[in-house]
Amino acid sequence: MDHDRSARVWGAIRAVADGDRAALSLQHAVVACAQALSAAGAGLAMSRNGGLLEPLLATDVVIGELDELQFELGEGPSSDAAATSSPVLEADLAGLEAGQRWPAFAAAGADRGFRGVFAFPVTAGAARLGVLTIYRREPGPLQSDQVADALVFADAIFVLALDHRQGVSAELGEVIETAFTARRAEVHQAAGRLASQQRISVTDALARLRAHAYSSGMSLHTVAIDVMADRLQLDSDLAAGGAPPRTAPNWPPTNGRSHPHATDNGQDEKEQEED
Numbered sequence: 001m002d003h004d005r006s007a008r009v010w011g012a013i014r015a016v017a018d019g020d021r022a023a024l025s026l027q028h029a030v031v032a033c034a035q036a037l038s039a040a041g042a043g044l045a046m047s048r049n050g051g052l053l054e055p056l057l058a059t060d061v062v063i064g065e066l067d068e069l070q071f072e073l074g075e076g077p078s079s080d081a082a083a084t085s086s087p088v089l090e091a092d093l094a095g096l097e098a099g100q101r102w103p104a105f106a107a108a109g110a111d112r113g114f115r116g117v118f119a120f121p122v123t124a125g126a127a128r129l130g131v132l133t134i135y136r137r138e139p140g141p142l143q144s145d146q147v148a149d150a151l152v153f154a155d156a157i158f159v160l161a162l163d164h165r166q167g168v169s170a171e172l173g174e175v176i177e178t179a180f181t182a183r184r185a186e187v188h189q190a191a192g193r194l195a196s197q198q199r200i201s202v203t204d205a206l207a208r209l210r211a212h213a214y215s216s217g218m219s220l221h222t223v224a225i226d227v228m229a230d231r232l233q234l235d236s237d238l239a240a241g242g243a244p245p246r247t248a249p250n251w252p253p254t255n256g257r258s259h260p261h262a263t264d265n266g267q268d269e270k271e272q273e274e275d
Contacts, residue, residue: 002148009152012036026160027057030132033153034059037146039134040114043067044157045078046122046130053082053131062112063135069108070133072220074210076105078131081119085128087147088119092139104214115139118147120154122161129161190224194234208234 012032017024026044034042041063045053055071058064070076077088080101090098092115098106109117116136122129132154134142142150187209188202195205209227212234213220226232 002152005148005152006155009036009149009156013153013156024160026157029153029157029160030057031059033132033150034134036149036153037134037142038136040137042132042134043078044122044130044132045071045082046161047082047128053079056130066109066112066114066135067133070105072210072213073102073104073108074207075102077102077117077119078133081121081131081133082128085121085123087121087151089142089147090117091115091141093117094139109135113137116142118142118150120150122154122158124155124158127158129158132157186224186228187220190227194227 009032012035013024013029016028016032016035020028022028030042030044034040041059043058043063043066044056045067046056047053053071055064055067058067067078070078077090081088092098093106094110094115109115114135114137116134116139118134118136120132120134122132132150134150187206191202191205191209194200194208195202198205200208209223210220212218212232213223216223218226223232227234
């Protein structure tokens, strides 16, 4: 590793922490990374036991929504970086290649005025903790020095996330556990229920929940709650793993109201006649 670069990165993180008069933290590292790369912002998603990525923290609310959107859509640079353990560098979300690779997320990100998205795995060997994602409003690739800096920031985040005595620090583990429990339990319960009802895999059930959330403008969490409360019934004839539409609605929704699926009376009568 370039020791001068490493010293510069840690110096930038410490400068942000000193500004807060606080000990070094993951938040300081993410903020310092965004500043060093002249980015609009950055987000950090992490996982438990190398599993599903969970958006954990971001430099601001808008960036947090973009990280969350990648989870809810099930596509984007962050998930690809986690799956491959390699950086995913997208210079322009409005470009043809990005639109083909992540049709829903690319459209949604570009609509919000973000063009460059660069995801760096937070890993060391077989240990996979998460992904650091950097967002820029202007299109264009990162310079080679910027990529090198981002890799060192990802390494610094790995170090900050680990306690050499206990692995993941107790504080970080509690944050991740709270995030999963508070926001994801209902999603996975709803996916399990839908899978049982429609006799499909949990993966396909989760895809259907995501598709409905995206097309309706509801949050995935709201859709899950409505499914569990029997306020929402999803069409069983949606193709397994069906993708959300390419046209991105306003996200996140401007209100928290649910929009129950309207029942087709004609279809109900037909099913009763068949019974």
